[in-house]
Amino acid sequence: VRREALSVAYERATANVELPGLPKVKTVMVYDLSGSMSDHFRKAIAMSLPLAEEAVAYVGFSNNAYEIPFRVNGLKAIEEVERWARELNLFGGTDLGAGVKLGALLAKAHKANAVYVFTDEQENIANYGQAIEVIRQNRDVKFVVVNALPYPTHAVPTREENLITLPACTPETLTASYRLMQLKEVGEEKAVEYVEQLVEVKKRKT
Numbered sequence: 105v106r107r108e109a110l111s112v113a114y115e116r117a118t119a120n121v122e123l124p125g126l127p128k129v130k131t132v133m134v135y136d137l138s139g140s141m142s143d144h145f146r147k148a149i150a151m152s153l154p155l156a157e158e159a160v161a162y163v164g165f166s167n168n169a170y171e172i173p174f175r176v177n178g179l180k181a182i183e184e185v186e187r188w189a190r191e192l193n194l195f196g197g198t199d200l201g202a203g204v205k206l207g208a209l210l211a212k213a214h215k216a217n218a219v220y221v222f223t224d225e226q227e228n229i230a231n232y233g234q235a236i237e238v239i240r241q242n243r244d245v246k247f248v249v250v251n252a253l254p255y256p257t258h259a260v261p262t263r264e265e266n267l268i269t270l271p272a273c274t275p276e277t278l279t280a281s282y283r284l285m286q287l288k289e290v291g292e293e294k295a296v297e298y299v300e301q302l303v304e305v306k307k308r309k310t
Contacts, residue, residue, distance in 0.1 A: 126286040130216040134207040136223035138198040148222040160214040165203030166194035201234025
């Protein structure tokens with residue numbers, strides 16, 4: 105049942121991710137593997153898989169952050185991530201700042217366009233505020249924080265120029281965030297032109 109549910113999430117999220125005429129966006133995928141995500145990280149990873157094709161690096165974090173030493177590009181990789189995380193004794197606390205910081209470092213090293221962070225944002229009190237400081241210190245990096253669970257509290261604000269937050273994310277909103285990253289890469293004038301074309305296509309269909 106779990107694998108079937110993950111397959112459905114993957115197939116829904118795959119729809120229309122690649123847009124003709126727009127550049128592909130290199131990404132770094134950062135996964136929250138803390139204790140509070142132990143029952144939910146599979147869903148978060150499955151949701152991210154359509155974007156993982158363009159991923160150049162992967163991070164897993166709990167009390168510490170580590171680069172995942174293999175590609176996370178299919179449903180079978182979810183089981184590999186779990187084994188890897190348990191070998192490192194993850195699924196403990198949540199040092200969100202450590203995960204975001206390593207993601208930013210890898211993005212710069214690999215010249216990636218965006219860092220996607222999949223988390224429930226239930227940050228350790230001792231580390232609270234560190235994640236947003238990392239985001240503010242790396243304004244040349246675009247961040248997308250995907251809240252995998254609909255908790256009412258959040259560790260990152262919604263108003264930062266280089267940050268998009270997706271609370272209680274669905275596959276559709278994840279796809280929309282990727283499209284926005286693509287539009288940011290082509291500049292304002294071309295982005296407006298492309299959006300106008302989308303509007304015309306929608307009008308013809310309705």
